[in-house]
Amino acid sequence: MAKKTPTPRKRLPQAEREAQIIRDSIPFFASRGFSAPTRDLAEHLGIHQSLLYQYFPSKDDLIDRLYREMILGRWKREWEDWLRDREVPLKDRLERFFRAFTDGIFSYDYMRFFFLAWMDRPYARDHYSNPVQARIFRIISSELRHETGLPDHDAWPMSAAELEMHHAFQSSIFYYGVRQFIYGVTPRMTRDEFITQQVELFLAGAPIQLRAMAKAQNAPAS
Amino acid sequence: MAKKTPTPRKRLPQAEREAQIIRDSIPFFASRGFSAPTRDLAEHLGIHQSLLYQYFPSKDDLIDRLYREMILGRWKREWEDWLRDREVPLKDRLERFFRAFTDGIFSYDYMRFFFLAWMDRPYARDHYSNPVQARIFRIISSELRHETGLPDHDAWPMSAAELEMHHAFQSSIFYYGVRQFIYGVTPRMTRDEFITQQVELFLAGAPIQLRAMAKAQNAPAS
DNA sequence: CGCTTAACTAGTCAATTGACTAGAAATTGG
DNA sequence: CCAATTTCTAGTCAATTGACTAGTTAAGCG
Numbered sequence: 001m002a003k004k005t006p007t008p009r010k011r012l013p014q015a016e017r018e019a020q021i022i023r024d025s026i027p028f029f030a031s032r033g034f035s036a037p038t039r040d041l042a043e044h045l046g047i048h049q050s051l052l053y054q055y056f057p058s059k060d061d062l063i064d065r066l067y068r069e070m071i072l073g074r075w076k077r078e079w080e081d082w083l084r085d086r087e088v089p090l091k092d093r094l095e096r097f098f099r100a101f102t103d104g105i106f107s108y109d110y111m112r113f114f115f116l117a118w119m120d121r122p123y124a125r126d127h128y129s130n131p132v133q134a135r136i137f138r139i140i141s142s143e144l145r146h147e148t149g150l151p152d153h154d155a156w157p158m159s160a161a162e163l164e165m166h167h168a169f170q171s172s173i174f175y176y177g178v179r180q181f182i183y184g185v186t187p188r189m190t191r192d193e194f195i196t197q198q199v200e201l202f203l204a205g206a207p208i209q210l211r212a213m214a215k216a217q218n219a220p221a222s
Numbered sequence: 223m224a225k226k227t228p229t230p231r232k233r234l235p236q237a238e239r240e241a242q243i244i245r246d247s248i249p250f251f252a253s254r255g256f257s258a259p260t261r262d263l264a265e266h267l268g269i270h271q272s273l274l275y276q277y278f279p280s281k282d283d284l285i286d287r288l289y290r291e292m293i294l295g296r297w298k299r300e301w302e303d304w305l306r307d308r309e310v311p312l313k314d315r316l317e318r319f320f321r322a323f324t325d326g327i328f329s330y331d332y333m334r335f336f337f338l339a340w341m342d343r344p345y346a347r348d349h350y351s352n353p354v355q356a357r358i359f360r361i362i363s364s365e366l367r368h369e370t371g372l373p374d375h376d377a378w379p380m381s382a383a384e385l386e387m388h389h390a391f392q393s394s395i396f397y398y399g400v401r402q403f404i405y406g407v408t409p410r411m412t413r414d415e416f417i418t419q420q421v422e423l424f425l426a427g428a429p430i431q432l433r434a435m436a437k438a439q440n441a442p443a444s
Numbered sequence: 445c446g447c448t449t450a451a452c453t454a455g456t457c458a459a460t461t462g463a464c465t466a467g468a469a470a471t472t473g474g
Numbered sequence: 475c476c477a478a479t480t481t482c483t484a485g486t487c488a489a490t491t492g493a494c495t496a497g498t499t500a501a502g503c504g
Contacts, residue, residue, distance in 0.1 A: 011470050011481050033342060035257035037461060048483045053463060115341060118404050119334065120255060125406050160410035161419060167401070167409070168394035168420055175393035182340050184347050187389070188382035197383060197431070198390055205427030209419070233451055233500055259491060270453045275493060 010046075018055050021045060026066055030112040034063055034120055067117055067124070074104050075133060083139045090147050094140070094199045098173055102191060111181035137166045148207040156219040165209055169202045240277050243267060248288055252334040256285055256342055289339055289346070296326050297355060305361045312369050316362070316421045320395055324413060333403035359388045370429040378441040387431055391424045 012020065028044045029036065038059055042049035056062040079100060083093050105111065117124040141158055145151065176194050179185050187194065213219075234242065250266045251258065260281055264271035278284040301322060305315050327333065339346040363380055367373065398416050401407050409416065435441075 014481080017481080033257075035255075038463090039461080049462090050464075050484080051482055054482080057463095059462065112341065115337060115404075119337060119341065161415070164409060164411045164416055164419065165423065168397070168416075168423070171397035171401075172390035172394045175390070175397055179389070179393075182337075187386060189386045193383070194386055194390075197386060201387065201390070201427040201431055204430045205423045208426045209423055236451080239451080260493090261491080271492090272454080272494075273452060276452080279493095281492065 014055075017047075017051075021047075021052065021055055021062075022066060022069055025062065026070065026113060027109050029063065029066065029116070030109040034116055063121075066113070067121070070110065070113060076100065080135070080139055083136070083143060086143075086146070090143055091199055091203055093143070094202075095195055097136075098195045098199070099192060102173065102177065102195070106177040106180065106191060108181045111177050115182055136170075137163060140169075141166060144206060144210065148210050150210060150214050151220050156214070156217075159213060159217060161213055162210065165206060169198070169206070173198050236277075239269075239273075243269075243274065243277055243284075244288060244291055247284065248292065248335060249331050251285065251288065251338070252331040256338055285343075288335070289343070292332065292335060298322070302357070302361055305358070305365060308365075308368070312365055313421055313425055315365070316424075317417055319358075320417045320421070321414060324395065324399065324417070328399040328402065328413060330403045333399050337404055358392075359385060363388060366428060366432065370432050372432060372436050373442050378436070378439075381435060381439060383435055384432065387428060391420070391428070395420050 024045050025041060028041050032040065038052055039049045042052060045052075052059075052062065056065065079097050082088075082100075083097050085093060088096075105114075114124070138153065138158070141162060142152060150156070173195060176187055176191065179187055189197070246267050247263060250263050254262065260274055261271045264274060274281075274284065278287065301319050304310075304322075305319050307315060310318075327336075336346070360375070360380070363384060364374060367375075367378075372378070395417060398409055398413065401409055411419070
């Protein structure tokens, strides 16, 4: 048997090696699941297994770190401004927001990693109980009410029914990504077409529902 | 140290023991994930670990068996008849169907088990690419077209846009269960209220969309 | 009650796993 | 080019794991 050629070693500065481990571990765990052995991970990274433990105290710490890296800086504050800009038609605002938002999360790595975390790590709920942040509900609700000629939240607090209506809207969009990357089924419309369609559907149905709620709940006049 | 009391042994006929293992393994794996050790499972079942291997050749075989047990017999043929019964208003038909359907799947065990399978077992896609069976799309689409006064599928085949519209509708309902059991967030409306709301929302918006599609795609007259 | 048979368990094995230690190799500054 | 420093690897350890074997216990039938 021929002697194995010695591994060509690449020495990187600490910061770079750490960044590489983090970057390349995400797709690894996303596809293999968190129970995949560290030896396989090391092979995937092109390093020896023991090196992992010089950068991270344990496998769990590494995974926690990956988790935090992924949620950090994903939310863009300006999206909220986009949504509130009444110079632009609401339909366009919503489309623009959902395109930007889903840009960041509709990927195999992101979707799988987060579902794995939700199934496996109890803390995932606390940090990010739903990828569509709750604050966005308030803004969209506010804009929709304005569009529909209904009072704002001070005069008429958001009911469970209204909140759930927004949940349903956003979940229909989010589920496009679930179908694509969790179920592995390619939807038959492009993401952009789908978002356009869903926004139109929402803007057609929601005002009717909202007015019915206002009537049923005796909302004050606008 | 006091001597451990010997395990009180319970001898069951084969069929019963197998049924018990299957029944009680589902909540175990649903909560612990498929990588949980067989020793823990045996403890949960109240039997010795080695007994598992007299009923199932391997852990994977057991999990595959659980998977099949869960999908088998879940779909009720009569649901399709309910949906097609034009004596009943479409709204009522849809509500009745989604109540019955979600009755079977909105549970911690079912939701978690299936998401675990989707993340972990490639075959899960083939058997059940989406819990809302594709055939139901055709039926609902058909009934909605009839209600809206548009031609049937023979005269005007279902477009990608129409299909996606139905996907979105059903996913908004399914996602209620995801929020509850995967994210662990209790929605603020009951399931029944939510279904009623979503059906109303759908019936308000979908006909408008559908008519727009018919126009854009030059559908023949009904 | 005793015999037979099938259900069940204790205990074991090899493989895999996360984690660690000691030392080799590569980089850098002088 | 050499010494100091840091990156990296080989090899190891104990614990855990899926799977198995041999033997024990309980049930059922005469």
